[in-house]
Amino acid sequence: MELLAQQMANGIVLGSIYGLLAICLVLIFGVLDIPQFALGAMAMLGGYVVFLLGPIVGYWVSLLAAMVAIGALGAVVQRLVFAPLRKAADVTVFVAAFGLVLIFQGLALVIFGPDPRQVPPSISGSLVIGGVHIAYHRLVIVGVVLAVFLALQWVLRSTRAGRVIRAVGQSTTGAQVVGIPTGRVAFAVMILGSALAGLAGGLLAPISQAMPLAGDSLTINAFIVIILAGMGSIGGALVAAYIVGLVESLGATYLSQDFSQLYSILLMLIVLLVKPSGLFGKKVSRV
Amino acid sequence: MTEALTLRDVDRRFGGLKAVDSVSMTVSEGEIFGIIGPNGAGKTTLFNLISGNVSTMSGAIELYGRRIERMPVHRRARLGLGRTFQTSQLFAGVTVHENLEIAEVSSRRGVGGWLGSPTARRTVEAERVDLEAWDLADKGERLAGELTLFEQQRLALAMTLAAGARVLLLDEPSGGLVESEVHQLMELIRGIRDRGVTVLVIDHKMRLMMQLCDRIMVMALGAVITTGDPTEIAADARVRELYFGRAPVRGVERNERTGGPDPADAHTWRAGPTS
Numbered sequence: 001m002e003l004l005a006q007q008m009a010n011g012i013v014l015g016s017i018y019g020l021l022a023i024c025l026v027l028i029f030g031v032l033d034i035p036q037f038a039l040g041a042m043a044m045l046g047g048y049v050v051f052l053l054g055p056i057v058g059y060w061v062s063l064l065a066a067m068v069a070i071g072a073l074g075a076v077v078q079r080l081v082f083a084p085l086r087k088a089a090d091v092t093v094f095v096a097a098f099g100l101v102l103i104f105q106g107l108a109l110v111i112f113g114p115d116p117r118q119v120p121p122s123i124s125g126s127l128v129i130g131g132v133h134i135a136y137h138r139l140v141i142v143g144v145v146l147a148v149f150l151a152l153q154w155v156l157r158s159t160r161a162g163r164v165i166r167a168v169g170q171s172t173t174g175a176q177v178v179g180i181p182t183g184r185v186a187f188a189v190m191i192l193g194s195a196l197a198g199l200a201g202g203l204l205a206p207i208s209q210a211m212p213l214a215g216d217s218l219t220i221n222a223f224i225v226i227i228l229a230g231m232g233s234i235g236g237a238l239v240a241a242y243i244v245g246l247v248e249s250l251g252a253t254y255l256s257q258d259f260s261q262l263y264s265i266l267l268m269l270i271v272l273l274v275k276p277s278g279l280f281g282k283k284v285s286r287v
Numbered sequence: 288m289t290e291a292l293t294l295r296d297v298d299r300r301f302g303g304l305k306a307v308d309s310v311s312m313t314v315s316e317g318e319i320f321g322i323i324g325p326n327g328a329g330k331t332t333l334f335n336l337i338s339g340n341v342s343t344m345s346g347a348i349e350l351y352g353r354r355i356e357r358m359p360v361h362r363r364a365r366l367g368l369g370r371t372f373q374t375s376q377l378f379a380g381v382t383v384h385e386n387l388e389i390a391e392v393s394s395r396r397g398v399g400g401w402l403g404s405p406t407a408r409r410t411v412e413a414e415r416v417d418l419e420a421w422d423l424a425d426k427g428e429r430l431a432g433e434l435t436l437f438e439q440q441r442l443a444l445a446m447t448l449a450a451g452a453r454v455l456l457l458d459e460p461s462g463g464l465v466e467s468e469v470h471q472l473m474e475l476i477r478g479i480r481d482r483g484v485t486v487l488v489i490d491h492k493m494r495l496m497m498q499l500c501d502r503i504m505v506m507a508l509g510a511v512i513t514t515g516d517p518t519e520i521a522a523d524a525r526v527r528e529l530y531f532g533r534a535p536v537r538g539v540e541r542n543e544r545t546g547g548p549d550p551a552d553a554h555t556w557r558a559g560p561t562s
Contacts, residue, residue: 174376178450179364
């Protein structure tokens with residue numbers, strides 16, 4: 001029973017990180033129509049920012065620095081890569097996004113080497129409840145992701161800026177003709193999504209270490225999450241992320257560690273067979 | 288009379304096809320200006336050039352004397368150029384109120400105008416857009432995607448005014464509407480003009496155009512054939528040839544050669560029913 005509770009706690013933590021990255025993907029895909037495969041690699045770079053700056057300025061300031069640095073990287077990527085490809089074929093954008101993954105991984109490999117780097121947590125120690133040990137940093141991860149989710153929900157639903165972002169996501173042409181600078185909105189969303197990826201990487205680094213390939217499984221799982229959830233809902237993405245985290249954690253414990261990635265993929269396939277629009281996806285009629 | 292919109296020698300080519308060929312025109316403030324022509328005449332491309340959805344290759348476009356042909360779409364919109372499309376470009380997943388609010392908010396300069404709670408709606412929206420006037424009073428909380436075609440059309444018109452349009456481009460506004468709705472639409476467009484908004488309209492329903500427009504420009508193969516008031520247009524031999532061939536035949540449903548717009552007889556364009 002303790003093992004089950006322990007693995008469920010781990011699954012929620014894992015799901016929180018996947019959820020944060022999935023929310024970034026939903027935001028960016030919703031507004032820019034770009035499957036930003038490089039977000040996982042950008043999160044990995046965020047982990048290295050915390051690794052580098054944490055010992056000097058402390059964890060929290062380094063986490064903020066990771067958000068700023070990766071947000072700035074997102075701005076550069078949007079300006080130099082995706083904006084010029086605005087009218088390019090989908091496959092070109094796909095290849096560009098994959099190219100970015102290779103570039104970022106290569107950079108990390110050249111600068112930091114292949115070995116994992118240990119990153120100290122935000123708070124040391126663990127909370128023990130009924131024999132279940134939960135590191136304080138893991139609680140921080142769950143709390144921060146929930147706070148980010150609630151803040152995003154508020155911005156998107158209750159502010160004018162949020163409605164403008166949703167408008168651009170629904171009809172770029174319609175948004176332009178009522179005076180919305182869609183290019184600037186897209187730029188801002190890419191920066192926001194990238195900064196949140198930096199946050200995800202900075203949060204994850206203390207529990208998984210900083211290493212060049214750390215972003216791969218993040219990206220794969222975040223895409224599984226948004227396919228499982230159905231595109232368009234950040235709330236649905238977060239719930240689906242918890243499900244994926246739990247399935248992965250429990251599957252690795254009770255079935256086999258070797259196939260931990262496979263369980264969530266199988267779940268995704270089953271859901272797609274039963275409900276092709278995803279767990280929370282709705283058929284949206286176009287006007 | 289103030290010139291609201293002026294085009295001088297505007298050109299647009301797609302590969303070897305001259306979609307818009309050296310078009311010049313002037314529309315006065317408060318005018319309802321129609322553009323007609325067979326399919327492929329370049330009417331919608333001309334609208335796209337004016338609104339900025341397609342860029343010009345040469346020529347000048349002026350909105351109230353200001354050159355706009357190099358401006359992006361959103362800047363033209365902020366200068367008062369509104370537009371509706373043949374295929375609705377409403378924000379289907381949000382409510383009627385939210386659609387209007389997005390249009391109203393976006394007309395403000397800078398991100399500063401976008402911050403703040405939407406519940407604190409400025410009175411501007413209430414002044415500019417009275418939902419009752421658009422017969423949408425009980426639809427405020429409905430999703431735009433759930434509205435009927437005519438309701439969507441009315442919402443699209445209301446949104447252009449909420450966004451502060453002074454010159455409005457209407458592309459096939461009567462498309463898919465039934466007879467009674469076309470009559471209502473005509474009254475709505477006249478009402479918009481009465482607010483001081485200049486209206487340019489493309490439509491294939493010829494009687495609607497003849498009854499609604501102050502002047503009409505006829506296009507074919509990207510070029511302007513003639514411009515005049517509806518009576519002149521109905522009597523113009525080149526226009527009659529364009530739509531009916533050399534000898535007008537009563538009762539012909541559609542001109543097969545030109546893909547002409549309407550089964551209407553030129554003699555009844557102005558006085559007859561709208562479809």
